[in-house]
Amino acid sequence: MRERHASQGARRARDFESFVAGAGGRLLHTATLLTGEAPHDNPRARRLVTLALAHTYASWDRLRGEDPYDRAREYLATRFARGAWHHHGGLLSRTRPHPDSALADLGPHERLVLVLRLFEGIGEEQVSALLGMPQERVHALCDRATATVLHPPRRAARPVAEAGVAAS
Amino acid sequence: MNRLEREAAARRIMERVQPVPPPGLYEAAVRRGSRLLRRRTAVRRVLWLLLAVGVVVFAVWALTVQPWAQAPSETTPTFTDW
Numbered sequence: 001m002r003e004r005h006a007s008q009g010a011r012r013a014r015d016f017e018s019f020v021a022g023a024g025g026r027l028l029h030t031a032t033l034l035t036g037e038a039p040h041d042n043p044r045a046r047r048l049v050t051l052a053l054a055h056t057y058a059s060w061d062r063l064r065g066e067d068p069y070d071r072a073r074e075y076l077a078t079r080f081a082r083g084a085w086h087h088h089g090g091l092l093s094r095t096r097p098h099p100d101s102a103l104a105d106l107g108p109h110e111r112l113v114l115v116l117r118l119f120e121g122i123g124e125e126q127v128s129a130l131l132g133m134p135q136e137r138v139h140a141l142c143d144r145a146t147a148t149v150l151h152p153p154r155r156a157a158r159p160v161a162e163a164g165v166a167a168s
Numbered sequence: 169m170n171r172l173e174r175e176a177a178a179r180r181i182m183e184r185v186q187p188v189p190p191p192g193l194y195e196a197a198v199r200r201g202s203r204l205l206r207r208r209t210a211v212r213r214v215l216w217l218l219l220a221v222g223v224v225v226f227a228v229w230a231l232t233v234q235p236w237a238q239a240p241s242e243t244t245p246t247f248t249d250w
Contacts, residue, residue: 020194025186032187039187050196057201058208102182118175119182146178
């Protein structure tokens with residue numbers, strides 16, 4: 001009995017290790033886009049990914065055929081959504097995206113919807129269910145975010161804003 | 169630019185620079201995950217224990233008080249002079 005338990009544990013460890021090796025990079029990319037950090041300096045994104053992977057590991061035996069990547073991504077998104085909500089008021093400088101981020105001009109909600117819809121390719125309906133947001137709002141946020149990414153505003157003004165943050 | 173082209177362009181911008189996964193990601197995830205599992209097991213154990221204690225307390229109370237037994241009627245006044 002104990003032997004079977006041990007071999008099951010070893011198999012789980014092996015499965016989980018190959019899952020992390022395969023999906024870790026992609027999850028980190030998603031998380032870095034969400035947090036709006038620079039690709040080479042992303043402590044918040046790393047923390048998010050570690051948490052999401054830890055939760056996936058904890059529920060590994062109860063997945064019942066569900067895709068572990070979906071589970072990890074779902075946790076990542078909802079966790080970020082909660083964080084984004086709490087940090088929304090006040091402390092703007094803490095959540096201000098790094099200028100090296102591809103989504104530097106977007107707010108947290110725009111980043112969240114854009115990344116889930118386009119980068120992860122999740123349907124509008126599923127995103128709206130996942131975030132508890134009306135489908136029209138998901139559609140509008142995604143459109144606005146796409147437009148902002150393609151035509152970034154106030155390119156010249158950003159160094160000034162940054163200088164202001166650095167000085168304060 | 170139609171909608172599909174715009175979405176494809178935005179996707180390309182997002183895919184441009186890939187962050188490198190830090191070493192030790194697997195170990196950190198397993199460490200935190202095991203801690204989560206242990207905590208969940210502990211919480212479940214405490215809840216079962218509380219349930220068992222509740223059942224025992226209820227059984228002892230029920231057996232001593234015996235609320236199903238009818239109390240003898242002592243309240244009716246005796247009808248003697250009328």
